[in-house]
Amino acid sequence: MAEAHAAVAFSFSITHEGWDVNLDREVLHVVWQSGIRSWKKRIARLLNNVHNGVYPGHYSYLCVLIGIISTMHLNGFRAPFNLPQKILSISPSQTIHWQIGACTISSLAYWLSGVYFLRYSLKMIFMYKGWMYEPQGRQPSLATRIWLRLVKIVGGWNTPKLYSYQSSLPRLPLPSLHDTMTRYLKSVRPLVADAKHEKLKVLASEFENGIGKKLQRYLVLKSWWSTNYVSDWWEEYVYLRGRYPLMINSNFYGIDAIMLHPTTNQAARAGSIINSLLMFRRLLDRQELDPILISGLVPICSWQYERLFNTTRIPGKKMDKIVHCADSSHIAVYHKGRYFKVFIYHRGRILKPAEIQMQIEQILKDQSEPQPGEEKLAALTAGVRTHWAHVREQYFSKGVNKSSLDAIEKAAFVVVLDDFPYEFDMNDPSKLDRYGKVLLHGRGYDRWFDKSFTLCIGSNGRLGFNAEHSWSDAPIIAHCLEYILLEEADFTRFDHNGNTLGNPEFTPPPPSRLNWEIRFECQNDIGASLDIANKLIEDIDLRIYVHDRYGKGFMKGCHLGPDAYIQMALQLAYFRDAGKFCLTYEATMTRLFREGRTETVRPCTEESSTWVKTMEDKNASVEEKVRLLRQACRNHQKLVKDGMSGKGIDRHIFCLFVVSKYLEVESPFLKEVLSEPWRLSTSQTPHGQTKRMDLKKHPKCISAGGGFGPVADDGYGVSYIIAGEDLLFFHISNKKSCPTTDCHRFAKQIEQALADMQELHIQYNQIARD
Structure with missing residues (x-):
């Protein structure tokens, strides 16, 4: 409807009486307001660029x-x-x-x-x-x-504004080849037998004194020339060149603040959250969002925020690309197999929650049927990338299909209105597990997996998101989710009937159906992608374990860092589950440097493995177990700090490998290192990134965190969030096809490990008192 109206905003015809000009003043006014808004954004960006260009001056x-x-x-x-x-x-x-x-x-x-x-x-x-x-609790x-x-x-x-510190952030330092080789050999010591470790020593020495020197020289040159010697290659080779399906393998999900349920009205919750997301986007555009400062002093890189909205990953035959639009005046909404384009501005302002609710209600009431091929179209984004690139070029490169596809890909974000509830019940853990799976993969065809993020809203008003990973890491989308949840916690946004507060100031433009002409051959291609998606869905299992016996408060009372404490619990749980140790991945940020993303911390160390073995030794004393645990935690915290300060292992080795591929040289050492599977892939979901997050004021406001699929076919993906003084969430995934892994069994191992560590400190404190 909106497109048809725009088409006749200006028209003319030639008659025997002369020119006949027809002007639609209403549409021309909309065009005028759109131009005004665009110029305001350009001026604001210019002023912000001047401000940031001279910061810290003025x-x-x-x-x-x-x-x-x-x-x-x-x-x-x-x-x-x-x-x-x-x-x-x-x-x-x-x-x-x-x-x-x-x-x-x-x-x-x-x-x-x-x-x-x-x-x-x-x-x-x-x-x-x-x-x-610096040691905690002591004078620096x-x-x-x-x-x-x-x-x-x-x-x-x-x-400072959001991007003011960017030019003042240092570049990521390049470690020396010798330091990386030394750290690597130390990291794999508890994982391999003596003979294998000696072989690795020989390979590392040959690499360090041979081809490694040449590869390192190229990296030195890149570290001098580029802003960050890792990030561009990491984005390209780890994400964009991957031909595997994004669903489960790459995309991750996040869950609502499940302790709160402000309304069961799906349209009202959608109106409130969409409005909050658009307000957050405006803060980003105007750079009015405060930069995140560690301890209120040290900034971290804000570069990844630039592509949070108006961004889509476009499939390519050999390599995908990330396309970011400077602005977008609409969102795309999916409901019961139909796609709608929803305009979000009126006379230069963002629509109010009540006005957006009206638009969502129109979609929910729409009884029209999906067009042929429309309902399962998004399965293409869940399948193999090369296949999607071929189908996109053949069937979506012109005509009405291109126009409708553009409406999705150029939208600010995609919203999915599911026709079933997202449920949480402490007495029925399976409901939360289903909640997580719905967000991780849905039905395989009802999430636009290419979009920077898809907002998913259940029929009972609960929500979550599915996020594409190449454009950023989890802290960015977690910060956005934290903002919109705090908006609902800080301000009353719903009346006693569950509708959004306030009255619409006008009747907003109705959502317009996207039109498709999907041929039978294209429908078969969609079905092929859906078959792949279904196989992935059938093979994935997910368990979300809620641990409420104790949390951060008890861990700090043990004089241990919460993250290190949990990582040690995971090491103990995995050893009991598998009967051995494994190469473990934990992500830590490198955003203290310009355009920094992540580095790998290897939590399975000599110190952690010694403590785990001692925990399984019935003859070991309580004092010895506590001493070794503290030593393992201190060492883990040092590894995290090393990773954050540019002294990691894996990104350096990754870049050396990329250079070797450019030079077409083979390295037995690099081949050996990069063939090792990450059977335990872990990550902590960040929270409290803003000053507004006050768990004392809003103890139930925090999100339940999010998760991702396993990295190895025979491994686990474990994401956790320290949700408060007495609450932890663990999102554990594995593949059902692997006979040795079971996320439900592993959740019980984590529960037992945490209980044993609590009991250990209770006994230790009792001995100290006696």
């Missing part, structure tokens, strides 16, 4: 400086380096106008010099990472105290 200081230099010069005082007089010496005149011009140019030179001095001073200051290794070292003072002085000249 252009207001330039005006002050011009006044000071002009006053000095006109009163006979000499400015630094006598710059105004030198400029006047080559000017055609000495009039007052030329003198003011010379003072202005001189002031600009002084100001820019000061700006760049502050910026590079800040970059040098942020290169210091000694503050991360002299070096760290000096560093803290410098950060406050140099960084306190101006109020």
Whole structure:
């Protein structure tokens, strides 16, 4: 309807009486308002770019400086380096106008010099990472105290915007080849027998003294030339060149704050959340979102936020690409096999929750049937990438199919209105498991897996999301989810009937059905992708274990870091489950550096394996078990800090491997290292990224976290969130086709490991009191 209306906004015809011009003022007004909004965004971006370009300085200081230099010069005082007089010496005149011009140019030179001095001073200051290794509860070292003072002085000249720190963040340092080889050999010691370890030592030595030197030289050059020597290759080779299905294998999911249920009205919840997401997008566009600062001082990179909205992964025959639109004035909505285009602006403003609710209600009431091939179209995004690229080029490159596909791919985001409820019941764990599976893969054809994220809303008003992984890591989408949940917690958004508060100011434009002409051959191709998706769905199992016996509070009372504590519990649980140790992956961020993404921490260490074996030794004393646990946790925390500060193992080895492929050289060492499967892949879901998150004020507001599929066919994917002082969520996945893994069994092992660690400290405290 909207497209048809726009088509006749301006028309003309030639008759025997002359020209007949027809103007639709309403549509022209909409076009005018759209242009105004676009220009406002351009001006705002220009001002933000100027602000960020001179940060930590400010252009207001330039005006002050011009006044000071002009006053000095006109009163006979000499400015630094006598710059105004030198400029006047080559000017055609000495009039007052030329003198003011010379003072202005001189002031600009002084100001820019000061700006760049502050910026590079800040970059040098942020290169210091000694503050991360300071012992908890003790006075910092002299070096760290000096560093803290410098950060406050140099960084306190101006109020930062979201991207203000980007140019002041240091580059990710490239570790030396020797250090990486040493760390690698230490990391695999508990996983291999003595003979295998000796073989690895020989391979590592040959690599370090042979081809590794040549590969490292290329990496040194790349680290000098590029902003980040890892991120572009990581995005390309780990994600975009992958030809495997995104569903389960790459995409991840996140769940609502399940302890809260503000409304059971699906349309009202959709209206509220969509409005909050659009407000969050506006904060990003205007850079009004505060940058995240560790301890209120140290910024982390905000680069990944740029592609949160208006972004889609486009399939290619050999390599996909990420396409980001500068703006989008609509969202795409899927309901009962039909796709709708929903406009989200009116006269330059975002539609209110009540107005969006009206649009969603129209979709829910729509009784039209899906067009041929429309219902299961998104199965193409769940299948093999090469197949999707071929189908897209053959059937969706022109005509009505291209127009409708553009409406989805260029939407701000996709919303799925499911026709069944998302349920949670502490007395029936299977309901939460189904909740997670619905978000991880749905039916295989009702999630647009290429989109940066798909917002999914159940018929009872609960929600979640499915996110594509190539454009960012989980903390970005977790921050967005945290914001929209806090909006509902901080402000009353629903009335006693469950509808959104407030009255619509006008009747919003109705959603328009997307039209498709999907031929029979294309429907067969959709069916082929759906067959692959169904096989993946049938093979995946998921268990979401809710641990409420204790949480972060007890762990801190044991003088142990919560993340290290949980990682040790996972090591103990896996050893009991499999009877051996395995190569374990834990993701940690490298966003202390510009364009940083993640690094791998290897939690299975000599210290952790020694503690696990001691826990299984009935003759070992309580004191010995506690001592070894604390030692293992301290070592794990150091590994996390090493990864965050650019001293990791795996990203360096990955980049060495990429260079070897470019040079077409083979390395037995790299082949051996990269063939090792990650049978236990773990990640902590972050929360509390903003100052607004106050669990004392909103103890039930936190999300239940999210999860992902296993990395290895015979392994587990484990995501966990420390949801409060006394609550933990574990999202555990495995493949049913593997006879040695069972997520339900592993959840019980985690439960027992946590119980044993609690009992261990209770006994230890009792012995200490006695």
